[in-house]
Amino acid sequence: MNKKIFILGLLMSLIFMGVLSACNSTDVTPTPTEVAVIEEATPVPATEEPTAVSTETAVPTETAAPTETAVPTETPEPEATATTEAEPTEAATTDTLFTFVPASCQFDEPVGFDVECGYVTMPETHADPENGRTVRLHVAIFKSDSDNPEPDPIVYLEGGPGADALETVPLVFADRFAPFLANRDFIMFDQRGTGYSEPSLACPEYTELAYDSLDLDLPQEEEIAMTVGIMQTCHDRLAEEGVNFAAYNSAENAADLAALRIALSYDEWNVYGISYGTRLAQTLMRDDPSGVRSIILDSSYPLSASLVTDFATNADRAFDTFFAGCAADAECNATYPDLETVFFDLVAQLDETPITLPVTNFLTGENYEALLGGDDLIGILFQSLYSAEIIPILPQLIYEVRDGNTQNLGLLLSSFMLNSEFFSIGMQYSVQCNEENSFSAPGEGEASIAEFPNISEAFISGAEVDDQVCAFWGAGEADAIENEAVQSDLPTLILAGEYDPITPPAWGVLVGEGLSSAFFYEFPGLGHGVSVSGDCPLSVTLAFLDDPTAAPDATCIAEMGGPAFEIAGAADEEITLVPFTADLSVAVVAGVVPEGWTDSGFGIFARGRTALDQTLILQQAVPGFDSAMLVELLSGQLELEGTTETVGSYETETLTWSLYELELQGLPVDIGVAEDDSYAYVVLLISSSEERDFLYTAVFQPAMSALNVP
Template sequence: MTTNEPPNQGQPGEPTPPPPSIPQPIPQPIPPADAAPTYGVTPAGAEPMRPSDMIEQAQAAAVAGDPEGDGDGDNRTAIFAGVATGVIVLAALAFFIFSNRSEPVAAPPNLGSQTPLTTLSGATPTSSSTLPGDRGYQPRLEGGRCPFDLTTDGEFEFDCGWMVVPEDRQNVGNRREVRIPYARFTSTNPDAPADPIIYLDGGPGGSTLDTLQFSFGPVWSKLVENRDLIMFDQRGVGLAEPSLDCPEERQWLFSVLDEQLTLEEERTAELEVIGQCRDRLVEDGVDLAQYNSVENAADVNDLRFALGYEKVNLLGISYGTRLATTVMRDFPEGIRSVVLDSTYTPDVNLTVEAPANFDRALAELFEGCAQDTPCAERYPDLEERLFALYERYEASPVEAPVRDFINGGSWDVLFDGDWLLGTVFQGLYSEAVIPVLPQLVEELEAGDTSTLSLLTSNTLANANFISLGMMLSVQCNEEISFTTQAEIDAGLQGLDDIAPIFDGASNVGDFMLEACDVWQAGTAAPNANEPVESDLPTLVLAGEYDPITPPAWGASASAYLSNSTYVEFPGLGHGTSISGGCPLDITFAFIDDPTGTVDTSCVATMKPIDFKIPGEPAPPIELVEFSEDVFGTEVSGVVPDGWESVGFGGYARGESGIDQTAILQQFAPFAAPDTFVSLLASQFGISGSPDRIDTVESDVGTWTIYNGTADGFEFDMAVVEIGQSTGLVALISNPEERQQLYDEVLLPAIAAFRVQT
């Protein structure tokens, strides 16, 4: 199939492969938005299900003829959407491992039905505040429930609420409003400065709050070390009301994953569903011309003022940098400092320049492998081999199953050449995936689609967190308004190898001209197509391999910002500031002292990409003690040093963007071991009954170890009866490493496992 999705600039560090044929971040093929969530993911804001609850649900469902307990007998739950906290942890592992840091899982909830977890702080005003000058309205704050729980066990304090502002600030008389949900995280520094960080998400249309359940700990928690952090869903996005989500288009994409459409068939069908989405929103009274960067920037300023901050620090990633520069232009008085990461400013044109951006990043990949001796020896002639594969897959597409980690299910996808190049494009976003791209080529040459399927599964996961309607409103209003067919054609000149995937793209090619004719989002003012000049202290960051917002865009933006510092990081892709190490240190140092000299000396110590070579000797495994509260039970034992906690007893190795190696240690009150194993096997997608392979004695009792396989991975599940409850240690591994990990990780974890209720 050659279907492609809207051009959002992606989420931070996002490594997911794109939809079928386009070099773009997030596709949309998922089930209907109003479908009841499976228990593969705990709804955001709801209390996570305990193992015993999960088992009772599964037993009741089995009696009713639904063995998986998800209300849909033919919809298998995702491989990592497992049992109990496995519901949370394994889904989180899937996302965290792929993305290496961000955007995990959580079904968009109806806030009105959620159990209150955290409410607006009593110190926060809930009435209108007075804006300076006569604006004809006052933004108001409303207390609200936080639509997420965290895997950090109460380590962080946060409050949530809604900001309500006019949909159209030039026509407040129509009384239409937008409700923007936000979360404010209190700094762990008791002497934190009064100026918080406000994070501006990518896309356009990327959801922020939906993903915090799992992304906050490994990604965003670092940002509260010295300052409060404010995160919000932009208007039209995620939990904001109204939402410009387009389930019509996602349903269509989902329905044609295994079909090979002609370009004409694809465009006709997609234009029809885009029109259906538009008609529904307009009938509901939504003014699509009010969902753009100008209104977004006014929302940021209103949120700053309503929360009582004189100055704030902006951190924008990807599209968030376009939003940040718009705030700098329109509301400079409220800004203390700005970090632009993976820069996409108003004066550049994604629709026209995307092909050249991808071509540049591919050249970096080929050169990076050629300069790395092990990579060059293992994968010679990488460029020729990749494009030979493209031709082969275009001539004879390959169908293979993939899993939907978020909604559950296993789907057949028809992989053609466009999808292959799109997957490479998306892989270049993340330093966690870049090292395995040469390996992907070698595997596909041998007929092995496992890595391609795995990366595509992450695409399906990310599909939950982008609002197509918001993307269209922003891009149509402020980019396509200034774009011609001649410019798009010129952008493809000399790029014959990759031009076909842009011809079929629905987000960066000339299809956007047609889509915007349907969407009708108005036309931006001329300054929406001009560079932003400012003397505000600004740090501009870029990654060497970034395929969508190249370093040149960052350097260009910096030239117009008289008080800016530009830094390019070797070996990184899209979204560098939150990758840790040197980029994060520079970001922190800058925000702490934005008027001082930025020390960038650590950049010289950064290493190039270390490309993955199958069969390389595994590093030695050292075990360290851990203790964690898992649903009210203190679980302790050992885990490998360096494996990262994703909460609820789960630890992921995260060695690369396709590494799913993980260990899960939990306790299930009032659950029988046999029942627990059966449910685990069902949730992991293990066909048939897992094999009973061994018994092991420990201080807590006699453990029974079961083994099964699913999607090419080994699942070892050890259970022990403790009174009327069950202890669990589960290991997920690749077949080649399974024996080593079984001996050096699973067995020691069993011996050290303890619980204290």
């Protein structure tokens, strides 16, 4: 997972909407989706498994033995057609199979991109399309920036299995995928069982339990029983809705993909998968390679590997890589000595005496208290190693927690919990129970995890949950071919990250052994999803797309080093203020902002120095509004802590500003408001306690001095 967590951007978007509502504006309808929240990722997204209830991190380690058998691998050759008459809510018929039906995008379209959306109806079971059971895939085609794009688009395969591809588009597309539009269209779709596709195998019951059980301190047996029980509830609900769990696997998924190309009338395309998306791509290479120009496998998941027995080995390797990386970095080692010892001593301390920290659901604004033990800390470190943006701050984070500062840890846990909102865990169980558990016996996962006692307690209960859930899930038993390495001569690019905790570089090498036209590259200092984690892997990926038959220029890898570990107590940054203007619809404002801060829209600028950096400044003006009321509105919208009483004033050449000091989840919030005959003005700075005084002088006061409506 590869993520910068500009979570407060989502909250900040509420400010402008609230101001408009209070003003009773009727002629302007701005959308808060212009505010960047998550740059990804995470993991995607989030592309990977969400942190599960209380003390376990959900991972695909199912090991039960299902009994049903239904895994067809052949793909009918549909005729490509298109129609504009059907709406997404209409029932599908056999006449509309394999037909692209244009429809409104179900997600908020990111600003500045030309996107066409629709649905394609597929048979639930491709080997029996006449049985009348269907699934509908929601598809988005992002148009190339080129006036003369290449005829072969890129189709992106999301990970998981079970991650939603389209719901996070407004949050991540500009940062992650926009570069791919230079020469080609870029196609994204929600795979069967996920996101806006129908039916969805999401389990909101599980997500609700994950939040509601954060503060529970249960014996492991009770926690397992509670989780298994909620998955049984989800399973029974989906079964009553008519879901055939044995039809949600990679073979059917790949058949969807092959039919989708024909439905969209493309002669050939480039298939690009991350994480589970690479397993899906390999299944397509095996079952129906027609029309595939090239394959990109980022963070490879081999069919012949076992997540059941290899999971703990992969996690332990990544932990060793991380601790060794800091030890080998002179500055990191000097600032955070004996990091591995400090970490596991902290794990033992938290096992003995758990701590409580605040967690927020950033979609609903609800706050929770999480009880954090040592196994939870191990799970958080594991999940963090997905992200190239989070890895550099981990040594500092570990020492912060040791010293009693859990603010960033709570923010990180909140972010990981958010992943479950964009994830279909029912689809994950359908795929993994079929494709992993068919080739292992109950208890194998637990036994392999127990071989690593330092980390076993964080994962062993999850393996037991998976055993029990797979026993009743009804995902079917996979054919032997689903456990065999794929052989292909398709041009393939294989990318791997040194720190990847779930799909190690060795798995990329393993996949490449069966591919005669493959190029493999490992990138130092990066985690999971390397193609969207930096300029070097992106340039290699784009070069491969230009000519998949030739080795891409990868000389930039030699210039990469390990992670640029964040060092606490570093000298204050040098601030250079530059002018800006922002169109707020109700007013155009002008002022100054630090150079290099990211424009998130609506006069909001985020620093984003690290993945957890919540430093931002908001500068707005609202016509005909009382400044005191504006403070009350801001405080209510953001649920700020403290009293809305002035603590002083600040005089500029044209305005007298009233000053307020509040807090947001422990972060200092400085607010200045002023008004003239036409407008109420507001400047709001969110910072950290360590930097507050510096940024107050260097950024906040100059912003008040410069803000105006031209």
